Amino acid sequence: MCMSVMTQEREALKGAVADYLDATFPIDKVHRIANGKEDVSAGEWTKAAQGLGLAGLVIPEEFGGQGASLGELGVVLQEFGRTLAPLPMLSSAALGTVPFLVCDNANVSKPYLEALAAGTATAALALSEAANQWPATINTTVATQNGDTWTVTGSKTFILDNGGADFYIVSASTPQGPGIFVVNSADVQRTDLNAMDLTRKQSSISFNNAKATALAVNAQSQLTQIQNLAATLVASEQLGGADAILKMMVEYAKMRVQFGRIIGSFQAIKHMCANTLVEVEQARGAAEDAADRAAQGEDITLSASLAKIACSEVFSDATLTNIRVHGGIGYTWEHPAHLYFRRARSTNALFGSPVQHREALLVGLGY
């Protein structure tokens, strides 16, 4: 059951992306890639960019993109969340692209957006400097202006960069307030983190007097908007994962026999599945509402927190419930259940945990 309120165009987009991902990244292949036994074929992202227009989905047509809305991006991210496909859809086409749109500085953004839309380069959003800060604060990173050019010095961490992006979008303090800059990968020191999520790499970077392009200075409002959008987009991906896990547990509950009965006929199991459905459908409303409000240019401070809380919680709960419905088999390395469990706990903490978003909500509501 899906109560999604979707237009025909969105249904068509969702279907096309689903077909592509199911054919290219079935879960056993994702599992092998996660185990380092197989690699994503070279050029796959460029192919996805050119074939389906995924890389430039929300990039305006004048820069070679599809000009789709954030609502459509949310729908595509749900499909990536469902399949755990190891392509930089969230990291580059969403998180790495949205800052250019928010800063709306066409002269500066043009070459970046064109390369991103073509799928020949990827970007990554690098705002965090330390754990347990939401919204991310600029602790030590500074930008210095020398005539027309800027340099940045500092470090960033917990970056989703799919194993290495071509550009990093960093926040840094300037005398005019916080600024948003782009630095090239050649100018940063990159270190892999040991990520719990086996299907998505994370890194930290440091940079010293690295050449930087300013997207915006005195940019507190843009920075806030970027983080709200990041929370909203991650929530869409989480929703797709939670939905996949609900299907996985229900399929198993319909097939597994114990005590001479299909286990899904026991109310104990049935109610676990029903509770997950209740949470998933509520999270769907929250995620799609936030993405649509963002697309309409509304203030999404509250909606973004709502979506991130609802989707983080259902994804974490569902992935645990799924393992319990499966029993021992669900706890094995070979079963894909843990890949989703890991993704759930990772995204739970990124871009504001439910605890952090609840506090942000109350502040946003004036309490």
Added chain:
Amino acid sequence: MTTAIETPAELEEFRVKVRDWFSSNAQREDAQAGGEAGEVEAGETEDFLVVARNFQNKLYDSGLSGLAWPKEYGGQSLTMNHQRVFNEEASGYVMPSTPFMVTLGMCAPTILQYGTEEQRKRHIGPMLRGDEIWCQLFSEPGAGSDVAGLTTKAVRDGDEWVINGQKVWTSGAHYSNFGLIVTRTNPDVPKHKGITMFIVDMKAPGVTVRPLRQMSGASGFNEVFFDNVRLPATALVGEVDQGWTAAIGTLMNERVSIGAGGGGLGRGTGTVQFDRLAELATHTGAITDPVTRNELATIWVKERTLAILGDRMRASLKSGNAPGPEGSIAKLAGSELGSRVADMAMDLLAESGQAWTNDDEESLRWATNLLGSPGGAIAGGTPEIMRNILGERSLGLPKEPQLDRDMPFKEIRAN
């Protein structure tokens, strides 16, 4: 979903009309003592009924009732977007709608879907105008979660039907003009296959309504006795022995209505419960306590997600889809929220939640709310029954082995 045929300008014009109407005909919520936290208990006095009926009459006469209902039956044939605009503008105003929840949220959709043309023409307009209040006569002392186990009999006698038996937990029976009743018409076939639905005039000879007192002290529902009540052939809704299908339709509408609040009247864009709790927490000083803040924010999240879910469900219903098991989602989430709100208020009030002075209306209101909350979870089907419905109908999981499914009704073990 987008069946919108209105233009933005028309919608804006409609918004202005609704706004003007509310500002001159309705009261702001904060101006009213008591308010929604105590609404479980509202709608039970004669005064409240008069207020509600007058309000609904005015709403209808101004063309603002039954917005998305067909024009030929007294509705406005407007779109879901009009309904959404109406809800947005109505938010923050007192809507004395409780007595019409069963009528508009459950009975009217059933008549629209399963009634005869004559029944639709005769009843839906007066229901939308608030001139007819209806109740649903489903549950019986021996048929609660298992409603299909009902034993109230309907026997054909010439052109008429004769009803004998007892119904229970009937909200609003004491002020209703009509009731939608399900009866046993064939005990020789399995239980779901011998049930028939009728419209019953609540003032007909042989109908006796006795109020029941709830644990909260209020009397919102009743037991209703039928002693040789004679119904004309035109009272039949749908086919003889096929009433279970219509009953399921009514129950699904009920869950949407209870869960999402407001039924056919449609509301629920705000975060009223959160606002009241936040105010209370500010007043007691607990607003700076991290545990309180965490719980408060959780209630805001649950209230908002439920409101969004309700909007989406109503959008789906009003665009012509029959209610599905989604109502069970709203009902489950709604009753869980209700309990959570009541519990949090008690935590904030501490000792004053359990004993209060005469002038302490706040404590009275929250205590009443707490005592009403278990009823909210049971009405319209317990949480466990909701989870069975979702597991079986939405997710396709198999039923528990059933002993009575294919047995003639008269052979089934009963209370």
